[in-house]
Amino acid sequence: MDFQWLKSYMPGSLYGRAILILLLPVISVLLVVSVVFVQRHFDGVTSQMTTSVSREVRLMLESGLPPEELATSQMAQTLLIQVERVAPEAVPQEDSWQWYDFTGPIVVRELRRFVPRLLSVQLPDDDFVRMYFLYDDGPVQMSLDRRRVSASNPHQLLVNMVVFATLMTMIAYVYLRNQLRPITRLARAAEAFGKGRRVDYRPAGAVEVKAAGQAFVEMRDRIERQIEQRTLMLSGVSHDLRTPLTRLKLGLSMIDADERVDMERDVEDMERLITEFLDFARGAKQGEMEKVDPGVLVTQIVQDAARAGNAVELIRIDGQGPSRDGVMLRRDAVRRAVENLINNAVRYGNTAEVSVQMQPDAIVICVEDDGPGIPEDQRDEALKPFSRLDKSRNQNLGSGVGLGLAIAADIARNHGGAIVLGESERLGGLRAEFQITP
Ligand SMILES: Nc1ncnc2c1ncn2[C@@H]1O[C@H](COP(=O)(O)OP(=O)(O)OP(=O)(O)O)[C@@H](O)[C@H]1O
Ligand SMILES: [Mg+2]
Structure with a gap:
């Protein structure tokens, strides 16, 4: 397998990559936890709770009492279910629930499974479950507390998770930045040294980074020492050669011969070379x-x-x-x-x-x-x-x-x-x- 193509999607900077490394696991854990938890836990709990409420509703329906009597009956009071007649136009045709209410569909599903004569179910908010039934002489509404069919406010789990994940990521980022700073500082010092500048740098940070920084400092010192030695040596030699050359020139001017001109040119050449050596030794500094x-x-x-x-x-x-x-x-x-x-x-x-x-x-x-x-x-x-x-x-x-x-x-x-x-x-x-x- 060749993962080369992946590289072009990776952020280039250390910060970018670190963030990715930090966020990827957090987000995956969040997703896995929420999916598994919502699926297993809320699904299971909600359908269990709804099933037992369904039985109670059936009990009421099958008592055979007309709605008016049912509303005031001992049974309704014990089971905490309100019964009232409603106008036929007030009966919603479709089941409905809020978009963020992810146990809603389960409640509706279970009710529909166990309760007969059901027209529709409404979950208007976090507080009530409303069911509509068809009686011979018109529709009847039964309502009960929402908390009886599902664990309350399940979406709060997600809200909490996101809030805390964000908070934790922020804290982690601050720590991370402190860890990355020594690396960027080392990079800056190395880059400056490459350009012939010396910036203040003190090894710091995690052990590995510090070791690299220490190695860099030692390397820089050694290179600087070497440059210094080269300069000293070359300029020393060149300088010391100058004195005998000057004497030679003086001596030459006393000679009275044909070769003198050539020899003088040689000496001049040597002087020029020495000057160039000196310049080179002084270098770009x-x-x-x-x-x-x-x-x-x-x-x-x-x-x-x-x-x-x-x-x-x-x-x-x-x-x-x-x-x-x-x-x-x-x-x-x-x-x-x-x-x-x-x-x-x-x-x-x-x-x-x-x-x-x-x-x-x-x-x-x-x-x-x-x-x-x-x-x-x-x-x-x-x-x-x-x-x-x-x-x-x-x-x-x-x-x-x-x-x-x-x-x-x-x-x-x-x-x-x-x-x-x-x-x-x-x-x-x-x-x-x-x-x-x-
Ligand atoms: N403009 C150029 N055209 C052709 N050849 C060149 C040119 N510049 C440099 N060279 C070649 O590169 C070599 C090295 O150049 P460099 O300037 O380092 O030394 P140099 O000119 O021979 O001596 P110096 O500059 O120290 O007096 C030269 O000897 C020459 O052969
Ligand atoms: Mg040249």
Whole structure:
């Protein structure tokens, strides 16, 4: 059996499912209890009571007394049955009872079974049973207390059940909410950490949830320690390398030889690499979150890049998105990421086009170029640190380290997003999207 189709009917949220789990048994128990109880108990009791009342009514009918005498007879007084004549037009044709009166039909059924000459039975309310009989000289009405034929107010059982079930469900819901809250809080903390934010979180709740929370806290601490160590190590090494490099440069400037120029270029390359390592090590943690208008920021970046002599253009800014007055992001980090993408575009292609899309829950900064692009199966590779594709192609394009895309991806992840590489439809080269969900 495949229950997959059931899934689409299940509520997705934890609350929804918990409510379902809570309500389903309650409602089923209510239904079963009411059906069984009403069927067995009320049915049985009512028909027993009605049968014995029927016998009393028959006794009266079979006494042979005319209605007037019957009404005042000892028998009527003892059996507590009122007898009176009624006008023929006042006799209802049909049996009737109230819609909520579910023992009514049973009463009528039993009376009809045992009492002869019955015209109709009326159960107008909770208080009386009225029966109409045909005597030779006109119809007669006999009435008796309703409580003699059925247990009183049987629908109150249901009313009580519904009221208490609702009350209990409400109480259960309050408890449940308190149990679920630690889970949603844990989910929120984990989500924030994934986006590079640290929110206050203290493990709480049921033992299992608390254990999961504790595990999360330990994991978060370890990851943070590792990042810190990586930063320390990389920046330590890079920093320490700087001093001997500076000495080397000084030494080189004293030499008077042809190779000097080449060697100096090598040293400069090394210095540049070290700077990039340092940047990478500092990672996406650069800067604090602040309110920034992405449109304005990208406009500035593109202007700066163009001023530096690159063929780059901002072609459009789309959408109102998360309001013009800005979203929370690390300005310098985002600037770096977009600059890296633009640098790649103008390095591997000739011209670059930048566009910004502001959607309600995401910001996409797209950089397209007219270069060779990256084949689909190498895009993941390109995003990794120190990876440079197609070495022969890159050689005469200056020596990159292979960190540009990795740094940009790091920054995007830190803003709850990612770098998505694709093919540019407009220019034919690479289309690099910097997507974030602030
Ligand atoms: N716009 C592009 N068009 C074609 N290939 C690209 C493009 N951007 C990146 N690549 C390929 O992806 C590789 C990784 O890019 P990345 O920016 O990470 O490093 P890099 O540009 O080589 O060095 P760095 O940016 O650190 O100076 C590049 O070596 C290049 O082969
Ligand atoms: Mg690059």
